[in-house]
Amino acid sequence: MQRILVIDDDPSVGNFLKRGLSYEGYAVEVAESGEVGLSKAREKYPDLVILDVMMPGIDGLEVLKRLRTADEKLPVIMLTAKDAPEDQIKGLDTGADDYVTKPISFEVLVARIRSLLRRHQAEAPSVLRFADLEMNTEAFTVRRGARDITLTSLEFRLLQTFMENPDRVMNKHLLLDKVWGTDFFGDANVVEVYVKQLRQKLEAGGESRLIQTIRGAGYVLREK
Amino acid sequence: MQRILVIDDDPSVGNFLKRGLSYEGYAVEVAESGEVGLSKAREKYPDLVILDVMMPGIDGLEVLKRLRTADEKLPVIMLTAKDAPEDQIKGLDTGADDYVTKPISFEVLVARIRSLLRRHQAEAPSVLRFADLEMNTEAFTVRRGARDITLTSLEFRLLQTFMENPDRVMNKHLLLDKVWGTDFFGDANVVEVYVKQLRQKLEAGGESRLIQTIRGAGYVLREK
């Protein structure tokens, strides 16, 4: 589920977007001021931010600047008044990815959101790292420290799932869904078998264990 | 096990939903009036409420309002007549999360329930805090102050239940329902045993007691 943070001092806009975007399947967080918005952005790691230009206190452009210093790739959509094109220019200058004019057309907004998220994902780095592990999803290579590791395609997908969700405990059924697909009806024991193989290969040089078992809960990618 | 409270004055609807939703794996409680519904909501802490708009006595919208004052995040689905769209609008305005029109399509209802519960869970913060206790439900980790604490999955679920309901006295049967599930038929003594283990682990560094016993009533997470 993709997370969207809405920063707008007008509660009616906030509620409207929250309801509508939730319905579209996004997890929506609303902040009613620039300050709250910045702190929520730090805590919640949104995938996209919708930001009102006109706000009391820290205004939209200032919020944008600070968001950018923290994460220069985070997609940001600005909300501007229709009759203030200078805001749009300033916004785009400061690093907004797109803007939508008020009154908001919901269809337009959702379309922009989709396109920005798509673009952002396409830019997602093809190299994943965790501890001394490095995986290149384009070249299909894995290294631990200086040692090259050869994985089968299934082992690779499993490890990729772990590296995309570091420190997050995933149970066997979730892993089955993510790696084997929802149409797999065999025993969850396959997961154990493949985790074992992965560990064997990842620890072949005597390195520490990176995939931990949480009994009764699942597995995590974590340094002890 | 997720708990659903159905508030509807028509017993045939209540029975129908109880049977169907139980079959789907939910624990269902039925209340035949707004008053009873409100008191059951207070006692049973349902995860979701299905609420009929048209009821004698306190009507659905009023029940909704009062539910909202107690817990503004509780997912509520309104049941409305097909030819009363104004009810739907009022309902959504008052804070219902969704509505289903009568006659009820069971498939539609179950789908809405699933999606609401999923959304609600996704919104739940993954880091819970109480005093110097910190629990990360995604990473499955618990710390007290600077000390890491290892819990079994059952101990974890029990502590999570406490941390999601701080300062709220919960009796053993409620805890059994929430942590062990309604299909547990053993002795409530297990709760005592696990509370004891939890305390042991939480206080292993000589810290103060956080889970208090309220004789004759249950347990609370509270600082002295």
Added chain:
DNA sequence: GGCTTGGCTGAGCAGGTGCTGAGTGCATAG
């Protein structure tokens, strides 16, 4: 102070969970 009730505790048992090595069937390459 004695009695009753509710809660605490330590020990022990059984089933569940995860790990592992071996083995089967299938596809692809040589």
Added chain:
DNA sequence: CTATGCACTCAGCACCTGCTCAGCCAAGCC
């Protein structure tokens, strides 16, 4: 046609977790 490697299954084992039980302790009441 054979050899190899991959995905998956299976059964046995070891260990841990969850649960029960019986006896003990503490609080509240008369």
